[in-house]
Amino acid sequence: MSVARKPSPPETTPTPTPTRRGPRVEKTGKAKPSKPSPLARLGLQSDWDIALHLPLRYEDETRLTPLDALRDGATATTEAKVIDAQVQGRAPRRQLLVRLHDADLPQEGLTLRLFHFYPNQLKLLQPGVRLRAHGQVRQGLFGWEMVHPNWRVVEAAEPLPQALTPVYPSTAGVPQSYLRKAVHSALNRLNWVDTVPQAELTRHHLPDLQASVRLLHAPPASALQALQDGTHPAQRRLKFDELLAQQLAQQQARAARQRWKAPPMPDSGAAQALPTLLRAAIPFSLTVAQERCVAEIAADLALPVPMHRLLQGDVGSGKTVVAALAAAQAIAAGWQCALMAPTEILAAQHARKLADWLEPLGVRVAWLSGSQTKKERDVALQCAASGQAQLILGTHAVIQAQVRFARLGLAIVDEQHRFGVAQRLALRDSLRAGTQASGLQPHLLMMSATPIPRTLAMALFGDLDVSTIDALPPGRTPVRTTVISADKRDELIARVTALMAQGRQAYWVCPLVDESEELDLQNAIAVHAELSAVGQQSGSVRPVGLLHGRMKAADKRAVMQAFTAGEMGLLVATTVIEVGVDVPNASLMVIEHAERFGLSQLHQLRGRVGRGTAQSDCVLLFTSPLSPTARERLAAMRELADGFALAQKDLELRGPGELLGLRQSGVPGLRYADLAQDADLLEAARDTAQRLLHANPESARLHAARWLGEGFDWLSA
Ligand code: ADP
Ligand code: MG
Numbered sequence: 001m002s003v004a005r006k007p008s009p010p011e012t013t014p015t016p017t018p019t020r021r022g023p024r025v026e027k028t029g030k031a032k033p034s035k036p037s038p039l040a041r042l043g044l045q046s047d048w049d050i051a052l053h054l055p056l057r058y059e060d061e062t063r064l065t066p067l068d069a070l071r072d073g074a075t076a077t078t079e080a081k082v083i084d085a086q087v088q089g090r091a092p093r094r095q096l097l098v099r100l101h102d103a104d105l106p107q108e109g110l111t112l113r114l115f116h117f118y119p120n121q122l123k124l125l126q127p128g129v130r131l132r133a134h135g136q137v138r139q140g141l142f143g144w145e146m147v148h149p150n151w152r153v154v155e156a157a158e159p160l161p162q163a164l165t166p167v168y169p170s171t172a173g174v175p176q177s178y179l180r181k182a183v184h185s186a187l188n189r190l191n192w193v194d195t196v197p198q199a200e201l202t203r204h205h206l207p208d209l210q211a212s213v214r215l216l217h218a219p220p221a222s223a224l225q226a227l228q229d230g231t232h233p234a235q236r237r238l239k240f241d242e243l244l245a246q247q248l249a250q251q252q253a254r255a256a257r258q259r260w261k262a263p264p265m266p267d268s269g270a271a272q273a274l275p276t277l278l279r280a281a282i283p284f285s286l287t288v289a290q291e292r293c294v295a296e297i298a299a300d301l302a303l304p305v306p307m308h309r310l311l312q313g314d315v316g317s318g319k320t321v322v323a324a325l326a327a328a329q330a331i332a333a334g335w336q337c338a339l340m341a342p343t344e345i346l347a348a349q350h351a352r353k354l355a356d357w358l359e360p361l362g363v364r365v366a367w368l369s370g371s372q373t374k375k376e377r378d379v380a381l382q383c384a385a386s387g388q389a390q391l392i393l394g395t396h397a398v399i400q401a402q403v404r405f406a407r408l409g410l411a412i413v414d415e416q417h418r419f420g421v422a423q424r425l426a427l428r429d430s431l432r433a434g435t436q437a438s439g440l441q442p443h444l445l446m447m448s449a450t451p452i453p454r455t456l457a458m459a460l461f462g463d464l465d466v467s468t469i470d471a472l473p474p475g476r477t478p479v480r481t482t483v484i485s486a487d488k489r490d491e492l493i494a495r496v497t498a499l500m501a502q503g504r505q506a507y508w509v510c511p512l513v514d515e516s517e518e519l520d521l522q523n524a525i526a527v528h529a530e531l532s533a534v535g536q537q538s539g540s541v542r543p544v545g546l547l548h549g550r551m552k553a554a555d556k557r558a559v560m561q562a563f564t565a566g567e568m569g570l571l572v573a574t575t576v577i578e579v580g581v582d583v584p585n586a587s588l589m590v591i592e593h594a595e596r597f598g599l600s601q602l603h604q605l606r607g608r609v610g611r612g613t614a615q616s617d618c619v620l621l622f623t624s625p626l627s628p629t630a631r632e633r634l635a636a637m638r639e640l641a642d643g644f645a646l647a648q649k650d651l652e653l654r655g656p657g658e659l660l661g662l663r664q665s666g667v668p669g670l671r672y673a674d675l676a677q678d679a680d681l682l683e684a685a686r687d688t689a690q691r692l693l694h695a696n697p698e699s700a701r702l703h704a705a706r707w708l709g710e711g712f713d714w715l716s717a
Pocket of ligand 2: 319320449
């Protein structure tokens with residue numbers, strides 16, 4: 001049998017998995033930049049890596065379709081004999097046209113258009129030679145055509161493959177045929193010891209590992225639909241194994257943390273004086289949900305092991321006061337508390353609110369920001385380092401990079417979902433370094449306003465305890481959401497201007513133009529000019545404000561202050577107001593080009609209104625045509641008020657990476673499991689991980705080593 005399979009077009013992966021181990025080092029001690037092997041370029045080092053390099057998709061070459069049964073647009077495998085083959089055109093548009101026919105079907109013909117071919121392939125294509133071709137069929141000018149098909153020379157009645165043909169993720173210059181061979185030999189070399197005990201497999205109805213992996217590389221045609229849906233038992237087995245490794249790592253990390261020491265902060269007796277005073281000073285009483293979270297945190301802080309807790313609650317659910325009570329408990333016990341916010345605006349607002357609550361009770365506050373003078377900052381840094389300041393407030397960047405604490409006992413990180421896994425680890429390290437003097441780890445409280453669905457929280461932060469504020473404070477009227485076409489923008493501007501004249505306050509959020517901050521900014525400036533002009537024409541006395549990321553922090557603060565004080569009716573802003581801004585009197589939010597925003601972002605923005613008792617509105621302006629996903633997003637915004645329901649929807653529409661802004665940092669290890677689809681497997685993996693760690697630690701270790709690498713560092717998982 002002569003084989004002339006053309007080099008298949010490489011299927012490229014966007015980002016090949018980075019290699020875990022470092023570059024090979026020559027004896028001289030210098031790393032030599034030798035040309036990496038094709039497998040290394042795909043990040044595949046061990047046989048196990050290769051075995052887990054699963055096909056992106058499959059081609060069904062198990063059935064032949066006669067020429068007269070071809071259908072326009074369908075993908076098919078067919079056989080016919082060469083009439084002639086000729087090269088047409090010039091490089092780089094040169095193509096080889098191979099005309100085929102079937103003597104039994106004289107009416108039918110098929111032409112293959114090939115773009116990549118070698119002279120020796122041309123020689124094979126003699127009249128009368130039989131070809132098998134696989135590709136998408138289309139109706140050409142002179143009968144059926146296949147552009148760029150897979151093809152090879154075959155004998156008459158040559159058997160068809162029994163299995164589907166795998167198509168692997170690859171990169172330029174690594175042909176599919178090479179990968180198929182590499183996989184084939186890796187599968188035969190592997191030690192197939194199953195690291196998951198049979199009892200666990202039976203419990204969760206999962207098939208054998210070797211059989212599953214082999215099937216995924218060469219499945220029967222009957223499996224195609226299930227494979228495409230991601231529901232085939234073999235796929236479920238691999239997803240389970242992957243999730244199990246991740247759950248093992250997280251449970252192990254949690255166990256390791258139990259061995260670290262943190263300052264215990266009593267939550268009763270004399271230590272309660274400050275929290276009690278704070279409660280008395282707050283102009284409202286806490287909701288049941290807030291009380292529950294406060295109690296959970298207080299109990300953690302009282303223990304001599306570091307708290308590692310996520311406080312999540314929808315925008316406006318009242319996380320700040322819960323954080324303030326935790327801070328009071330730490331300070332009462334004689335420890336410092338640091339509160340870190342992602343943006344200057346938010347840090348400033350926290351600073352003001354917490355300082356307003358705690359300073360009158362005698363707490364000494366230091367404030368750190370990127371925009372203060374060196375002298376101011378030096379004083380603040382000195383207060384943190386000497387222990388004179390009890391509460392240190394600032395942006396993440398500043399606190400992480402510069403501050404050394406005398407006695408840091410509690411670190412509170414706001415809007416932690418904006419930070420990737422890597423950043424969380426860096427934070428932990430820098431806090432540890434900042435408190436070396438005490439030899440203790442600070443307690444860590446992270447807060448997130450992006451409610452994370454339970455499945456996702458478990459997968460991502462399985463090593464975190466989670467407290468959830470699941471109800472909004474009383475007296476809130478739900479925000480009314482209207483979706484309107486940009487055709488009606490002028491009418492909307494007229495209405496908004498009229499409302500401003502009645503004393504209402506509104507945000508007008510400018511479209512996200514693209515990734516470029518520059519364009520977003522230009523847009524905001526143009527919209528600001530437009531709305532200012534309309535305002536003046538209508539005789540409005542209050543100026544229209546403008547807020548964007550490029551402004552100096554002091555200017556931003558000044559604008560926010562003017563808006564909070566009601567000196568401005570309308571605030572035109574880029575998405576800098578997305579997080580945490582709290583102006584209860586603002587009751588209208590307009591979002592331009594709402595179709596360009598993600599669901600969680602829209603929800604965050606909408607959460608800026610509806611904080612007072614007045615009926616609030618959110619207007620989503622969209623420009624047609626809407627993609628199906630954008631249409632679903634806007635509909636979800638109109639129908640759903642609950643952040644958790646929206647987050648779940650977001651997960652379905654976008655996939656988990658984007659939801660959490662984790663695209664750059666990556667969810668470690670999750671290549672196969674889909675958190676929206678595989679929640680049941682995640683539960684199963686968690687359950688098995690618990691049992692293995694207790695009853696079968698050797699299996700647990702082997703499993704983690706297989707999936708995460710021998711050198712995997714349990715502690716920094
Ligand atoms: P977020 O969870 O988004 O950080 P905030 O802590 O900023 O929410 O609280 C939103 C608003 O609700 C603030 O003005 C806050 O003072 C107010 N608030 C918080 N808890 C209560 C409560 N139990 N009753 C009434 N108002 C509350
Ligand atoms: Mg907040």
